Structures are given as structure tokens and as C-alpha cells.
Amino acid sequence: xxxxxxxxxxxxxPGGSLRxxxxxxGFTFISYWMSWVRQAPGKGLEWVASIKKDGSEKNYxxxxxxxxxxxxxxxxxxxxxxxxxxxxxxxxxxxxxxPQYLADDAFDIWGQGxxxxxxx
Amino acid sequence: EIVLTQSPGTLSxxxxxxxxxxxxxxxxxxxxHVAWYQQKPGQAPRVLLFGASRRATxxxxxxxxxxxxxxxxxxxxxxxxxxxxxxxxxxxxxxPLTFGGGTKVEIK
Numbered sequence: 029x030x031x032x033x034x035x036x037x038x039x040x041x042p043g044g045s046l047r048x049x050x051x052x053x054g055f056t057f058i059s060y061w062m063s064w065v066r067q068a069p070g071k072g073l074e075w076v077a078s079i080k081k082d083g084s085e086k087n088y089x090x091x092x093x094x095x096x097x098x099x100x101x102x103x104x105x106x107x108x109x110x111x112x113x114x115x116x117x118x119x120x121x122x123x124x125x126x127p128q129y130l131a132d133d134a135f136d137i138w139g140q141g142x143x144x145x146x147x148x
Numbered sequence: 149e150i151v152l153t154q155s156p157g158t159l160s161x162x163x164x165x166x167x168x169x170x171x172x173x174x175x176x177x178x179x180x181h182v183a184w185y186q187q188k189p190g191q192a193p194r195v196l197l198f199g200a201s202r203r204a205t206x207x208x209x210x211x212x213x214x215x216x217x218x219x220x221x222x223x224x225x226x227x228x229x230x231x232x233x234x235x236x237x238x239x240x241x242x243x244p245l246t247f248g249g250g251t252k253v254e255i256k
């Protein structure tokens with residue numbers, strides 16, 4: 029079964045850091061770009077970041093550039109999101125998602141999400 | 149950045165009725181690279197269509213998509229109880245990837 033399972037969410041103070049993880053199974057992880065998409069409470073979806081199959085290329089939405097870092101470990105079939113200098117507006121459910129084929133693509137597989145709350 | 153505007157915000161319909169959801173882009177979407185997702189409360193989104201009109205694996209044929217350029221439509225031919233949810237469009241023709249604000253389809 030193709031599956032993505034996120035972990036690492038929680039409550040963090042403004043200015044703090046958090047590292048999210050996503051464990052992939054059921055498909056050849058190294059063959060796919062991977063992405064993070066977030067959803068603030070009661071709001072719509074926002075693409076956050078994407079990383080190339082070999083990790084050599086990374087793209088970010090402007091609002092997180094310089095604060096968030098996407099990375100992957102293909103030996104562990106895992107995707108990560110290091111989030112620093114967190115702000116209240118980063119509060120959201122963070123989904124790990126697999127683009128179908130290309131960097132910019134529809135997302136055909138999603139994890140269940142992990143909640144990040146930035147509050148004092 | 150391409151801004152996607154979905155309308156209506158809420159659609160109140162009865163089971164068996166036809167639902168027509170609109171997604172309008174602020175500029176033309178390259179190669180009609182538009183996807184539609186369904187999201188139920190507490191769940192992750194699920195892809196329904198990509199390439200504006202191609203159904204994803206396992207999606208019933210009551211879901212169909214059309215459109216080109218800046219105007220795209222998701223149609224659900226006969227609503228079933230399981231179809232009441234929020235629907236999002238997404239463009240992946242240019243960076244950054246963007247999503248519409250969603251249309252909630254609720255039971256009338």
C-alpha cells in the first residue's frame with residue numbers, strides 16, 4: 029500500500045523551531061519529487077516546498093524562504109521540513125504530498141497531516 | 149503568481165442533483181494543468197481530476213472536468229451522500245503552485 033505518514037508536529041512558541049518528518053512506503057521513493065502542503069485552521073491549501081528526487085533542487089513559497097528547509101533521506105525513504113523562526117501564521121496542518129511525475133504537478137498521494145501550532 | 153477564484157463558496161444541493169463548480173484563474177494556465185481535489189472533515193485531500201479533465205485512479209465517472217485557459221469546471225453529475233465535501237482546484241502550470249479557496253458542497 030502506498031503510504032505517507034507525517035510526524036513531529038506540536039505546540040511551539042513564536043520564534044521557535046520544529047522538524048517535521050514524513051515516512052514513505054509502498055513506492056520507489058527516490059523516483060519522485062516530494063512536497064509539503066499546509067492548511068491553516070478553517071482555511072484552504074497552500075503549497076510550501078518541494079524537493080527533487082536526488083535533493084539537488086529545492087523550491088519554496090516566498091513566505092517561508094530563509095526560514096524553512098526541505099530535505100530528504102532516500103536511504104530511509106523519508107522527507108523532512110525544518111522550520112525555524114516560526115510565526116503565528118505558520119499554524120497549520122502540514123501534509124506530506126507526492127507530485128505525480130514532475131516538480132510542478134498534481135498531488136496524487138497525501139499523508140494524514142501533522143498539526144503545528146505556533147503560540148505563546 | 150496565478151490566483152484561483154472558486155465559486156460559489158457554498159453549494160446547497162440534494163442527493164441526486166447535479167453540481168457545477170467553477171474555478172477561474174487570474175491568467176491562463178499552461179497546458180490546462182489544473183487538478184481538482186475533494187476534502188472531507190479531518191481528512192487529507194484526495195485528487196479527483198488532473199489535466200483539467202482526466203480522472204485519477206478509482207474516481208467514479210460521475211465526476212468530470214472541463215475548461216481551458218482561465219476557466220475550469222468540475223461537474224458531479226448526480227450527487228451521492230459521500231460527495232458532500234469541500235472541493236479545491238489547483239494549478240500546476242506555473243510556479244508557485246496555487247490552490248483555489250474551495251467550494252463547500254452541502255446537503256440542502
